[in-house]
Amino acid sequence: AQTVTQSQPEMSVQEAETVTLSCTYDTSENNYYLFWYKQPPSRQMILVIRQEAYKQQNATENRFSVNFQKAAKSFSLKISDSQLGDTAMYFCAFMSANDYKLSFGAGTTVTVRA
Amino acid sequence: ETGVTQSPTHLIKTRGQQVTLRCSSQSGHNTVSWYQQALGQGPQFIFQYYREEENGRGNFPPRFSGLQFPNYSSELNVNALELDDSALYLCASSFLTGLAGSSYEQYFGPGTRLTVT
Numbered sequence: 001a002q003t004v005t006q007s008q009p010e011m012s013v014q015e016a017e018t019v020t021l022s023c024t025y026d027t028s029e030n031n032y033y034l035f036w037y038k039q040p041p042s043r044q045m046i047l048v049i050r051q052e053a054y055k056q057q058n059a060t061e062n063r064f065s066v067n068f069q070k071a072a073k074s075f076s077l078k079i080s081d082s083q084l085g086d087t088a089m090y091f092c093a094f095m096s097a098n099d100y101k102l103s104f105g106a107g108t109t110v111t112v113r114a
Numbered sequence: 115e116t117g118v119t120q121s122p123t124h125l126i127k128t129r130g131q132q133v134t135l136r137c138s139s140q141s142g143h144n145t146v147s148w149y150q151q152a153l154g155q156g157p158q159f160i161f162q163y164y165r166e167e168e169n170g171r172g173n174f175p176p177r178f179s180g181l182q183f184p185n186y187s188s189e190l191n192v193n194a195l196e197l198d199d200s201a202l203y204l205c206a207s208s209f210l211t212g213l214a215g216s217s218y219e220q221y222f223g224p225g226t227r228l229t230v231t
Contacts, residue, residue, distance in 0.1 A: 004156075033218055045157075045204060045222035091156050099170050100210060100218055101147065104156030 002027045002094045006105035013082045014113050020067075021077045021108045023092030031097040034068065034075045039107075040088040048090070051075065082112045118207050118223035126229045127195050135190045135226045139207035145169070146188040147220060148180060151202040163188055164210055192228075200230045 003026040013019040025034070036048040051059045051068050059066050063080045079086055092105040119138045127133050139146050145164045149157035159172035163182035177193040186207070192199055206220035 035219075037222075042224070043202060043227075044224045045206075047219060047221065050219060095218060097218075100145070100208070101159050101162060101170055101172070102149070102157070102206075102220060103159065104149075106156050107154075 002029075002096065002103045004092055004094050004103050004105040006092055006108050008108045009106075010109045010111070012111045012113060013079075015084060016081055018078060018080050019082060019110060021079075021090055021092075021110070023075045023077070023105055025073050025075065025092075025094045027073070027094065027096070029096050029098065033095045033097065034066075035093040035095065035102070036064070036066070036075075036077045037091045037093060037104075038086075038088045039091065040085075045091075049077065079110070084112050084114060086110060087112045118205060118221055120203075120205055120223035120226050122226060123224070124227045124229075126231065129195055129197060129230055131195050132191065132193045133195060133228060135192075135203050135205075135228070137188045137190070137205035137207075137223055139186045139188070139205075140221050143207035143209045143221075144186050145208045145210045146182055146186065147206045147208070148188070148190050149204040149206065150174070151204055151225070153201070157204055160190070195230045197230050200228060202227050 005024045032053045034051045038046045049061045067076045089107045091107045093102045121136045147162040148160040151157040161171040162169045166182045179191045182188045202225045204225045206222045208220045
């Protein structure tokens with residue numbers, strides 16, 4: 001089974017500033033996908049960004065970008081120009097290309113301060 | 115395009131009872147995965163249904179069972195409810211072809227909050 005570790009239970013950031021969330025994972029597989037999901041207080045899990053392990057280029061979606069370090073098994077999320085609406089729990093998730101099931105980390109609560 | 119829907123939104127049951135939760139997958143999707151999310155934790159994979167067949171199961175006892183219907187909607191059934199079953203139950207739909215290059219992203223519904231007393 002794959003293990004996903006998010007070592008930061010909580011992060012706080014001033015509006016318009018940048019915050020980086022860390023995630024490490026453990027796997028022996030070579031073909032997999034990584035995701036960041038956002039879960040606001042409304043509890044709807046929203047896909048933020050995805051990365052295919054075979055791609056060396058880091059994924060970017062508007063203000064969200066990742067730093068994927070395959071050898072180190074690290075997958076951090078950077079939120080630039082933080083907005084109040086970014087306040088949520090953020091989950092890092094791993095998916096093997098063999099079974100397409102998600103394994104989640106414990107989550108990081110991000111609070112954006114006005 | 116219709117998103118993933120779940121019903122009911124909230125549910126309160128008594129220990130020992132049985133419960134059925136429902137999920138309608140996103141239009142065009144053929145796979146439904148169910149997850150249990152305890153308060154303050156990340157979701158845990160329960161099982162996945164692909165084309166009406168169970169396609170993998172997490173570390174959950176047999177009293178957790180499911181179905182997928184021809185229209186790809188799904189049910190999660192839990193028998194003999196225990197206090198620890200209190201959680202948010204999330205379903206997610208995706209489109210798998212069984213071939214390399216499947217659209218693997220999972221899209222989640224709003225969840226059902228189950229409270230067992």
